[in-house]
Amino acid sequence: LNISAAGLEPTSRGLIAVNDHCQTSVPHIYAVGDVIGPPSLASCSMEQGRRAVCHALGLDPGVAPEHIPMGIYTIPEMSSVGLSEQDAIGKFGSALVGRAKFYEIARGQISGMTNGLLKMVADPDGKELLGVHIVGEGATELIHIGQMGLLHHIQVDRFIENIFNFPTLAEAYRVAALDIAKQRSRR
Structure with a gap:
């Protein structure tokens, strides 16, 4: 992906590090799903995407998910x-x-x-x-x-x-x- 061109560096495991809002070290870039690591479930990726969009738009995403099946x-x-x-x-x-x-x-x-x-x-x-x-x-x-x-x-x-x-x-x-x-x- 050449993520270094976007100002990002992969972790030692080749993943993209994000905070609780799926925001990378470059504030306007978000990452979700398999590129950020486990649990690598489609249901989690969809929720991560929703939470990232809420954060980017300044909306309250609600309580972070616990006990993911x-x-x-x-x-x-x-x-x-x-x-x-x-x-x-x-x-x-x-x-x-x-x-x-x-x-x-x-x-x-x-x-x-x-x-x-x-x-x-x-x-x-x-x-x-x-x-x-x-x-x-x-x-x-x-x-x-x-x-x-x-x-x-x-x-x-x-x-x-x-x-x-x-x-x-x-x-x-x-x-x-x-x-x-x-x-x-x-x-």
């Missing part, structure tokens, strides 16, 4: 948001993990799903939601429930106390939360 459109789909089990253990020393297998959920049985799993990661006390990881049909759709839970600091028990449409795969959140509650009760 990742989706892999394979068969089966995979999606993740928040801390992994390993990251939670590294940060807190331990973690409680609840699992819901799709074939155990009514919708999974009705649809003949033999594969699929929702994994919910909680703090060592099993109270605070830290992450959600899903493999299976509809994973990239289901992940947004976990994303909203993380954004709003929802406690694990809120997934137990609330009603999900039945039969839906979203019920897996309740089943995984019940699994965490069961582990918590054994302590």
Whole structure:
């Protein structure tokens, strides 16, 4: 790209450094997407572009995104948001993990799903939601429930106390939360 002609220099990784507004070291030049580095997701690139335009026009872009979900459109789909089990253990020393297998959920049985799993990661006390990881049909759709839970600091028990449409795969959140509650009760 010959970015040096624009007064920019790539980082040691060949990326373009930007601030929180996607503004480069040259104030009137913005960069978004893969050229600024991870997470290199189309959804993030679009939001970065929106935030950059808002900043350039002097508009308030709102609160910066947190807990960005990742989706892999394979068969089966995979999606993740928040801390992994390993990251939670590294940060807190331990973690409680609840699992819901799709074939155990009514919708999974009705649809003949033999594969699929929702994994919910909680703090060592099993109270605070830290992450959600899903493999299976509809994973990239289901992940947004976990994303909203993380954004709003929802406690694990809120997934137990609330009603999900039945039969839906979203019920897996309740089943995984019940699994965490069961582990918590054994302590």
